[in-house]
Amino acid sequence: MKIVVCVKEIPDPDIAASVFQVDEAARAVVPVPGLRSVASPFDEQAIEVALRLRDQLGSAAISLVTLGDETAKAIVKNGLALGADDAYLLVDEAFDGGDATTTARALAAAIRKIGGVDLVLTGRQAADDDAGIVGCGIAEILGVPAVTFAMDVAVDGGALVVERSLGDGSETVEAPLPALVTVSHEVGKVRPASLRETMKAARQPLTVGTAADLELTAGDVGAAGARRTLERLAVPKNDVRCEFLAGESPEALAATLIERLSAARIL
Amino acid sequence: MSNPVRALVVAETSDGQPIPLVWEMLGLARRWADETGGAVHACVLGDGLDAAAVALAARGADRVHRIASPSLSPYQADAWLPDVCAVARAVGPAAVMIGHTPQGADLAPRIAFRLDAGIATACNRASWTAGRLEVTRPCYGGKAEETVSFRTATAVVTVKAKCFAPAPAQAARHGDVVAVPTVLDAASVRTRVRGSRRDASAGANLESANIVVAGGGGMKGPDGFGMLERLAVALGGAVGASRVACDLGWCPPGRQVGLSGKTVAPELYLAVGISGAGQHMAGCVNSKTIVAINTDAAAPIFRYARYGVVADCHALVPALIEVLESKAR
Missing domain, CATH: 3.40.50.620 (HUPs)
Structure with a gap:
């Protein structure tokens, strides 16, 4: 079984809101000191799903693909340290100014180029754009079925069996391979990297590709191929003032809180 | 236009x-x-x-x-x-x-x-x-x-x-x-639905609930969530949790609110024993009204809250349940 996991480098989503800043003129996040770059958490869970499938099947070739800057090497190395076999880094100025459409095009082209891929895994969304578009987009471009919001993924007699999360429960969906699955947080904890794999990963070369390597033209990717324009990026105003309730006892505090909420017609 | x-x-x-x-x-x-x-x-x-x-x-x-x-x-x-x-x-x-x-x-x-x-x-x-x-x-x-x-x-x-x-x-x-x-x-149609498990009970659908009662590390264990369950029933709401509480196994991962969990925007979000880390707030910041209950008056959650109560939730939550249940009687 050949698995490709798409991963994205993002600014650490755990950064405190008090430190986070955007440059409104540049429409970009300000790289404030201490803001680390990390792999999007859902993508790490997608790697975990690939590793669990390898555990289940006994063997599987796992490749990582990322579109980003040279700095994405670090998160890709981390994925290799978790047990992925090889990695492809798509870096090209031609990709700049793209959107979900152009990202899906580039990743789909890379997956085609790798060839013979049975399963593509992505996070259910990246934890910076919070959009959840690219995964299904790749599936549409490749013409394979997509199953979203996976909590559990297994292979049963050559078909994929996915437990997918719904608002009020879950459903079991079967799909033929090749297919694409987007992974949700219910997958749970990600295994730690082993020392042996980390040492191996450090020495492992990455395959670096450009738009031309993927036979994509300038009109397909980057700003030229984008289907939308970012007009503004801003930090929303937080004008909430907290009213601290006073009371002698828990009972008095509880009564005051319920009164306040009733008076404000919240209850 | x-x-x-x-x-x-x-x-x-x-x-x-x-x-x-x-x-x-x-x-x-x-x-x-x-x-x-x-x-x-x-x-x-x-x-x-x-x-x-x-x-x-x-x-x-x-x-x-x-x-x-x-x-x-x-x-x-x-x-x-x-x-x-x-x-x-x-x-x-x-x-x-x-x-x-x-x-x-x-x-x-x-x-x-x-x-x-x-x-x-x-x-x-x-x-x-x-x-x-x-x-x-x-x-x-x-x-x-x-x-x-x-x-x-x-x-x-x-x-x-x-x-x-x-x-x-x-x-x-x-x-x-x-x-x-x-x-x-x-x-x-390439996919086939083998079966589904839907929970029709009130409060099952965290994302569409009008009231969410969420617990964090301050709940101190699964028993704390039992208490929140009762408060949620009294309010007609759903129970949510922070990543910490889910990672510790006090609450199932499907209840997790936050960046790596669900996004909710209820009329009332009652955050109990939750410090208010950015990763949690990502999932609830668009709630209409946030009420925070925390022992630490300096907890970031109060920056987002309309009403704050600095108290031990293990004493306050039972008192809230009592007030609500006596009102209903």
């Missing part, structure tokens, strides 16, 4: 009726159509949805495309795609509007790619500027918001719940309800 705006609302249904978010999208689409002399189209897919189609017309759709076929129920993206795309191609809308629900988030990106349309998900504001649609949506876990426009004639947008005023029902209003034959070739 000058050109007539034609919008297509894709209606998600539950128990034979459109979900409330559909009324909100119709309200928005109706306003655009009235201001520009445009039109509101809606489509509803599945069996036994005649009443839903009539309701869509009564709430402002000028034309309802009703596609009845047993192959379209229950929802599956593979099954719905050909028909939704066919209606969209026939209507040629400026905006295809889909609710930002687990179903809508599953469907919308594929519609966009099949129509080669620009797409924005989880939009909470929308406007027309110089004849162009601009939508605003939270990103970076709610720490920022972006406004985007589209370069394609049709845009696909998923709309967050409770951000727009719902269209009122007007019993006397009759739009055209058109029965459209399905274009689905059943052989093109």
Whole structure:
């Protein structure tokens, strides 16, 4: 079984809101000191799903693909340290100014180029754009079925069996391979990297590709191929003032809180 | 705004009726159509949805495309795609509007790619500027918001719940309800639903609950969540949890609210023993009113809270349950 996991480098989503800043003129996040770059958490869970499938099947070739800057090497190395076999880094100025459409095009082209891929895994969304578009987009471009919001993924007699999360429960969906699955947080904890794999990963070369390597033209990717324009990026105003309730006892505090909420017609 | 705006609302249904978010999208689409002399189209897919189609017309759709076929129920993206795309191609809308629900988030990106349309998900504001649609949506876990426009004639947008005023029902209003034959070739459906487990109990659906009672590290263990369960029942709400509480196994991961969990925007979010880390706030910052209960008066959660109580939740929560239960008696 050949698995490709798409991963994205993002600014650490755990950064405190008090430190986070955007440059409104540049429409970009300000790289404030201490803001680390990390792999999007859902993508790490997608790697975990690939590793669990390898555990289940006994063997599987796992490749990582990322579109980003040279700095994405670090998160890709981390994925290799978790047990992925090889990695492809798509870096090209031609990709700049793209959107979900152009990202899906580039990743789909890379997956085609790798060839013979049975399963593509992505996070259910990246934890910076919070959009959840690219995964299904790749599936549409490749013409394979997509199953979203996976909590559990297994292979049963050559078909994929996915437990997918719904608002009020879950459903079991079967799909033929090749297919694409987007992974949700219910997958749970990600295994730690082993020392042996980390040492191996450090020495492992990455395959670096450009738009031309993927036979994509300038009109397909980057700003030229984008289907939308970012007009503004801003930090929303937080004008909430907290009213601290006073009371002698828990009972008095509880009564005051319920009164306040009733008076404000919240209850 | 000058050109007539034609919008297509894709209606998600539950128990034979459109979900409330559909009324909100119709309200928005109706306003655009009235201001520009445009039109509101809606489509509803599945069996036994005649009443839903009539309701869509009564709430402002000028034309309802009703596609009845047993192959379209229950929802599956593979099954719905050909028909939704066919209606969209026939209507040629400026905006295809889909609710930002687990179903809508599953469907919308594929519609966009099949129509080669620009797409924005989880939009909470929308406007027309110089004849162009601009939508605003939270990103970076709610720490920022972006406004985007589209370069394609049709845009696909998923709309967050409770951000727009719902269209009122007007019993006397009759739009055209058109029965459209399905274009689905059943052989093109590659996925198959083997079965589902739905929890119909009150508070099961965290994302659509009006009241969410969420617990964090301050709950000190699974027993604390038992207590929150009782408070949620007394309030008629759902229980949520922080990542810490889920990682420690005090609460199932499906209850996790935050960046790496679910996003909620209830009328009331009661954060109990939650410090308010950025990763948690990402999932609840759009709640209408946040109430925080925490022993630490300096906890970041109070920066987002309208009401704060500095107290030990293990004493306060039972007292809250007592007040609510005595009121109900």
